Amino acid sequence: MPLIRKDVSAAENILAFSEMIFMRGEGIDLMVPAEHKPDWDDRPSRVRLYRDRQRIPLAGPATLNRRFQATQGTDNEPSMATLAIMLYLMSSPLSRKLDITWNADIPQVGYLAQEYGRGAASGGGLYPAQLYVVAGSGEQPGEGVYHYSSAQHALVPVRFGAWTEQLAHAVAEQGEEGVFPYYVIISVDFWTNCFKYHNFGYHVCSQDAGVMLGALELACDALGIAQRSFLAFDDATVNQAVGADGRSESAFVVVGLGNARTAAPALADHAGDDQCPPSPARAWNRSRSVKIPPDLIDVHQLTMMGPDQVASCVAALTQPAKAPKSSATQPVLDSRVRAGLPSILLARRSAWGSLNGGAAVDKEDLLALLDFVWQHAVSGANSVREPIPPGSLGLCVRVNAVGDLGRGAYHWDGQERCLVPMPSEDLKTWQSTYSMGNYNIDEVGCILFVTGNLPSLVEQYGSRGYRILNAYVGRIAQFAYVAAAALKLDCGAVLGVRAKLVKRVMQLGENENVCIGFYVSKPQDPQHLFDFSLVPDVPAWKRA
16 A cells, blocks of 8 residues: 555645654554565665766875864864865764674674774664765865765765855755855665665655764864754755755755855856756666665655745744854863764764663763753754754653662753653563664663654644654764763664654653654673774773
């Protein structure tokens, strides 16, 4: 049965799709066919490669930390030097590792098929997000659109020519946001994910785009690069710029880097003739058979916007970029993360099988983690143009062993920056709130649930609200991982939460649902078969 009904609105279809997602944890899967089995032998490549294009190499990982420390500061304009650091921290491999895995639904990992640790997380470790750099007039490496090759740490020319002004109009029809010297476009290659997750992959991909945005924000913050991100834009124009067809690949985030210049001139003033720009480069595909589910494409089409929708959205919702708060009110982790970001990202990992129930998490550490996440994702120096409606995101915590906090449920008060007790049922075992077997939930110090009110976002943004909510959730995931690594805590993010059960147990509101869960505990020493750093001058993270 198709997931999309033709007799109801896009907003109603998106809400129905999300309800199917929340029901998956209860064993009711209406979106992934029972006969679907990932073909691991024909899986897509872990990295995108362009075989017929020359590459522009960037300053490499051997001196990453030295260059990071020399570049740190405020009011840095984006340049090839800072872009090289930012892109590597976001997406390139920081370590080569081989470890025990508790996932029974993937092939066994052999010595020659090791995994790579990266600065950003990804659902299932699949990394479908693609990064493009769009350089404006007078900027290096020349006016044009470039794909960032994370495997080769290089920029691959996709197309040359002026595109920054088109992007300025794509995010604001009248160009009132101005023209940035550089743009970064975060797109999603659907096949990279949905070969495994099928239709559910759309949900994972939309959060992965948010994770990558969170990684960009932290890197820019540490490097002192101004940035402004846009989640509502004219999809067709942005996709045309990077050569995405909107079906197998599509843009999810547009980020302006540096200080915006004067408002973009009307496109008619500089469009020139009507000749179609040259076709962009084509990426190599490892898979012999690419079968993106039609329902996934249909769901994505529902969330796309045109110029008129963007104009209405911008007129009603544009908010000025928030200035960073004074140092007196910034989260206690901020200076630590800024100064040690490469080391912290090298230490970041998913805590498969290592959660430790024998030692309580320090209360101060939990509060620092929650404050860091909330201030960066929702309030404080949030550079996302599209705001979340008040009360549409929440952080709830189930405490098992945290300092002197009593066992039970709490919610995070972002304004008062404290935990507040909330009513909840007492379960005999919290393992029942997770639908998989790769984490021992009753061994965790605490469980963090991110809750979202999708109907309020759909009311404000239409069906695009689904993507906007998931972008915020993805950002929270990245901020939580980084905060945990900075605090030397073990952390694991999961989408297999039994959302409906947790909704009942935590007594959430009618329109609230659990979007993602995090398990946090004191660390145990990981039992790696090997863990080899690919960034030799980045020191191991030592908590102050």
